[in-house]
Amino acid sequence: MSFFYSHISCFKPDASLISCSLFFEFEAKTDTITQWIRPPHAIIQTPLLPHRKSALPFLWDREIPNGQSAHNLWATSPPGSTFNARNIITNKVVSSFEFLLTNTPLQGLLADDVGLGKTIQAIAIIGTSKERMIANPHCSIPTMIIRPPRLITNWQSEISKHAQAGALHAKIYHGPTRHSLSAADIL
Known part of the structure; x- marks a missing residue:
C-alpha cells in the first residue's frame, strides 16, 4: 500500500502551536512533483482530480524499498x-x-474524509505497482485492502468502475476461500 498524510493539522514543538501541511511543505521542497500530471498507468480509465494527481508521486515514493525514493x-x-x-x-x-x-516506506494509510477519492487513488497506485510487477516478475506481491465484510462488494464495484476490464484481479480473503492468493493483484 501507499503512505500519504493528506493533512497534519498541527504539532506542538516547544509548547507552541504551529499549523502545517506535510504534503505541501514536501511539495515545495521538490521540483519534480508536479511533472506527473496524468494517471500512472493505462489500467486506470477514470480521470483523477488535480489534487489526486499531484499526490501520486508522493504515494509512489512510499512504495520504493530501501529508502531509494x-x-x-x-x-x-x-x-x-x-x-x-x-x-x-x-x-x-x-x-x-x-x-x-x-x-x-513500504507501508501506508490514506485517511481523507468520505468521498474525497481515496479508493480511486488507491486503485491508481495499485495500477502503477502492477506495472512495476510486470517489469520485475519476482516482486509480484498483491496489495491487501482491509475492509469490513459488508464493504467488500463496494471495492469490487469501484475496481470495475475505475480500472479497465480484467486489468486488476481481486480476490476476497475471507472464510474457507483463503487459497491461491499469489495470482491476485488485490486481496
Whole structure:
C-alpha cells in the first residue's frame, strides 16, 4: 500500500502551536512533483482530480524499498558530520538505527474524509505497482485492502468502475476461500 498524510493539522514543538501541511511543505521542497500530471498507468480509465494527481508521486515514493525514493524526506549525513540522518520537514535528527526503522516506506494509510477519492487513488497506485510487477516478475506481491465484510462488494464495484476490464484481479480473503492468493493483484 501507499503512505500519504493528506493533512497534519498541527504539532506542538516547544509548547507552541504551529499549523502545517506535510504534503505541501514536501511539495515545495521538490521540483519534480508536479511533472506527473496524468494517471500512472493505462489500467486506470477514470480521470483523477488535480489534487489526486499531484499526490501520486508522493504515494509512489512510499512504495520504493530501501529508502531509494526520489523525494526522500530524510537527508543522510556526509562523512565526518555530527548527525546520522535529519528529517527535511521537521529537522529531527536521528541515529543510524532510528533512521533504518523510520525510513522503510513500504507501508501506508490514506485517511481523507468520505468521498474525497481515496479508493480511486488507491486503485491508481495499485495500477502503477502492477506495472512495476510486470517489469520485475519476482516482486509480484498483491496489495491487501482491509475492509469490513459488508464493504467488500463496494471495492469490487469501484475496481470495475475505475480500472479497465480484467486489468486488476481481486480476490476476497475471507472464510474457507483463503487459497491461491499469489495470482491476485488485490486481496
